Structure formats: structure tokens, C-alpha cells
Amino acid sequence: MSPDMRTEGHGPTTVKIIVSGGFGAGKTTLIGAASEIEPLTTEEYLTEVSDGIDSLAGVERKATTTVALDFGRLTFRDQQMVLYLFGTPGQDRFWFTWDDLVVGAVGAMVLIDTRRLADGFAAVGYFEQTGMPFVVAINEFDDAPYRYSPAEVRAALEVPDRVPVVRCDARVPSSVITVLLTLVDHALTYEYEQPRPSAPVEQPHAV
Amino acid sequence: MAADDMAASAGWGPRQPPARSAGDPARSSGGDQAWVTYEAEELSLYAITGGRTRPQHSMRLVTLLEVADPASAKGIAPEADQAVELCRAGPCSVAEIAARIGLPIQATKIVLSDLIDSGALVMALPGPEASDHLQLLEALRSGLETRLSDVA
Numbered sequence: 592m593s594p595d596m597r598t599e600g601h602g603p604t605t606v607k608i609i610v611s612g613g614f615g616a617g618k619t620t621l622i623g624a625a626s627e628i629e630p631l632t633t634e635e636y637l638t639e640v641s642d643g644i645d646s647l648a649g650v651e652r653k654a655t656t657t658v659a660l661d662f663g664r665l666t667f668r669d670q671q672m673v674l675y676l677f678g679t680p681g682q683d684r685f686w687f688t689w690d691d692l693v694v695g696a697v698g699a700m701v702l703i704d705t706r707r708l709a710d711g712f713a714a715v716g717y718f719e720q721t722g723m724p725f726v727v728a729i730n731e732f733d734d735a736p737y738r739y740s741p742a743e744v745r746a747a748l749e750v751p752d753r754v755p756v757v758r759c760d761a762r763v764p765s766s767v768i769t770v771l772l773t774l775v776d777h778a779l780t781y782e783y784e785q786p787r788p789s790a791p792v793e794q795p796h797a798v
Numbered sequence: 799m800a801a802d803d804m805a806a807s808a809g810w811g812p813r814q815p816p817a818r819s820a821g822d823p824a825r826s827s828g829g830d831q832a833w834v835t836y837e838a839e840e841l842s843l844y845a846i847t848g849g850r851t852r853p854q855h856s857m858r859l860v861t862l863l864e865v866a867d868p869a870s871a872k873g874i875a876p877e878a879d880q881a882v883e884l885c886r887a888g889p890c891s892v893a894e895i896a897a898r899i900g901l902p903i904q905a906t907k908i909v910l911s912d913l914i915d916s917g918a919l920v921m922a923l924p925g926p927e928a929s930d931h932l933q934l935l936e937a938l939r940s941g942l943e944t945r946l947s948d949v950a
Contacts, residue, residue: 599920599923600921601923605924631894633896633897635903662894667941672937675860675893769946772943782931
């Protein structure tokens with residue numbers, strides 16, 4: 592090995608897609624269906640300065656929380672690319688502040704469990720506000736009492752017209768990959784139709 | 799103590815989502831099973847990271863690391879040995895290393911950063927073509943299309 596301190600080599604391109612949705616919406620199932628490895632879990636401590644709701648007046652308090660992140664991977668050898676699917680923790684307000692997770696993602700999917708439709712509301716609002724391309728995927732559970740149409744879900748969650756709302760079965764690889772393709776097509780449409788907004792600045796993030 | 803216990807408790811396999819009763823709104827109960835504070839673990843993390851909170855080298859969740867000179871990793875923490883071992887098979891991401899060695903992301907980055915400084919690992923960064931976002935999306939699209947025809 593060469594004695595000089597090499598700190599960088601060349602490798603495949605890595606891309607990430609965020610899979611969001613409420614607890615029990617099927618995020619980990621969906622990631623497992625598409626991933627070539629068993630979904631893995633990792634953790635991070637996130638710190639946020641509380642915004643005053645639960646703090647004494649004039650006293651800044653920091654809340655530290657552990658968030659657990661599930662993820663899977665797909666390797667595309669011909670393209671020299673590795674895609675990571677990251678399933679966001681259920682409690683939205685913390686992971687929204689996690690730059691390492693959000694910055695640089697090519698897009699996001701909001702997975703909806705129609706038995707708990709409102710759980711997707713915060714994620715839809717968040718991705719809409721960041722300008723990140725996203726799609727809404729309705730996970731069709733066998734025991735759902737009623738199957739909402741994409742139009743009903745769009746209306747209930749106030750999803751803008753240009754954002755695709757599709758049905759999927761989170762257990763079926765082809766169904767999940769089809770949703771990912773819908774997302775990438777949507778992101779490409781974004782790219783071709785409008786100049787890309789300046790990329791978010793990557794910043795070191797504190798624990 | 800901690801390192802092995804932590805690796806064991808963090809688990810190497812898929813973690814089941816916390817059991818919830820039907821109709822239990824996720825936000826009202828705070829999802830407390832997935833949001834745990836580990837005070838003892840925080841203490842052992844302090845030992846592993848030497849109290850540092852930031853890695854010397856800037857890395858992201860999906861930054862890949864590969865082995866440069868494994869011999870230079872000798873004599874450091876067990877987590878570092880495991881990390882080098884994982885990278886032997888080919889470039890491995892920060893997220894995956896963290897999950898498999900059972901440390902939180904930031905602590906993992908500090909361990910990996912030390913391994914870069916020691917010459918054991920290097921970051922495997924993508925070539926310049928990765929900075930063209932359109933090209934990247936087109937490549938992703940074609941990769942997914944191929945995968946779809948494989949699984950369909």
C-alpha cells in the first residue's frame with residue numbers, strides 16, 4: 592500500500608429515496624420488498640432546541656431523542672449506482688430536522704394506510720414545502736374496511752394536482768418498483784419543466 | 799461491556815415495527831417504543847468517540863467506504879475492526895456500517911473518520927458524472943426498469 596494518506600477513491604454513485612408515512616403504514620414491508628438485503632435498522636440521536644411550547648419562558652431547552660431508521664438497498668451494476676431506501680421514523684417533527692437524511696434525496700414517497708389516512712398529512716405538507724419531488728402511494732391492506740380512490744386521498748390530504756397519487760401493494764416487489772419508477776418519472780418531469788432550484792447547502796450537522 | 803451489548807441489542811436483522819393496537823393514532827402516544835433514550839449507551843458512546851461529537855471527515859449516510867490498508871486498523875476499538883471487515887467485501891455505506899456494528903450514525907462517522915486518518919479506509923466517492931442530476935435520474939430510471947423486468 593502506498594504510504595501517502597489517500598482519503599478518497601472512486602466508487603459507484605449513491606442515491607437515496609425517502610419512504611415516509613405513519614406507524615404501521617407498511618414502510619418497512621415496502622423497503623423489504625424492493626431491497627436486495629434484509630432491511631437494516633440504524634439509530635441516531637437528534638437534538639432540537641425546543642420551540643417554547645414545553646420550555647420555561649426565556650430558557651432554551653434541548654430535547655434529545657433517538658430515532659430509528661429502517662433502510663434497504665438496490666444495486667444497479669450496469670449503471671454503477673446504489674439506491675438506498677430510507678424509511679423515516681414515525682414521529683415527524685424530529686426527522687424533518689435531520690439534514691443528513693433529507694438533503695440530497697432524489698425524491699420521497701408518502702405511504703398511506705387508508706385506515707389511518709390523516710397520518711400522511713404532515714409528510715405531504717413537509718415534502719410540498721421543501722420542493723422535493725414526491726409521490727403518494729396508497730398501501731392497499733387486505734382488511735381495509737373501505738378502499739379510498741386516489742382522488743379521495745388526494746382531496747383528503749390536499750395533495751397538489753401535479754403530485755402523482757397511486758395505489759400499491761407494499762408486499763409485492765414489482766408493485767413497489769413501479770411506484771419508485773413513478774417517482775423518478777415525476778422527478779424527471781420536474782427537471783425538464785423547470786430549472787432546478789439551487790441545491791440545498793450541505794452542512795455538517797451536530798448531534 | 800457496552801459495545802457488544804449494544805451491538806446485540808441494536809440487532810443485525812430487520813426490526814419489527816412496534817406493536818400498536820388498531821386505530822391507535824401514532825402521534826398521540828408519541829410512538830415511544832421507537833423513541834428511546836439510552837443513558838447507559840450514551841456513556842459508552844462517550845468512551846468510543848473519546849467525547850467527540852463530530853467526525854474530522856465530512857460524510858453522509860450514503861457515503862461509501864472501502865479498504866485501503868487494513869493493516870493500519872490494528873489495535874483500535876472492536877467496532878473499528880468490524881467496520882474494516884465489512885468494507886472488505888466492497889464499498890459499504892455509512893448507514894450500513896452503523897447498522898451492522900450497532901452504533902448510532904454520528905458515532906459511526908467518528909470511528910470511520912479515525913480509520914480514514916489511520917489509512918485503513920478511504921471514501922469511495924462517485925465520479926463527476928454523478929453531479930449531473932438529469933443524468934443521475936435517467937440512470938436510476940433505467941436501473942429500476944431493469945429490476946422491474948427481473949422481478950415481474
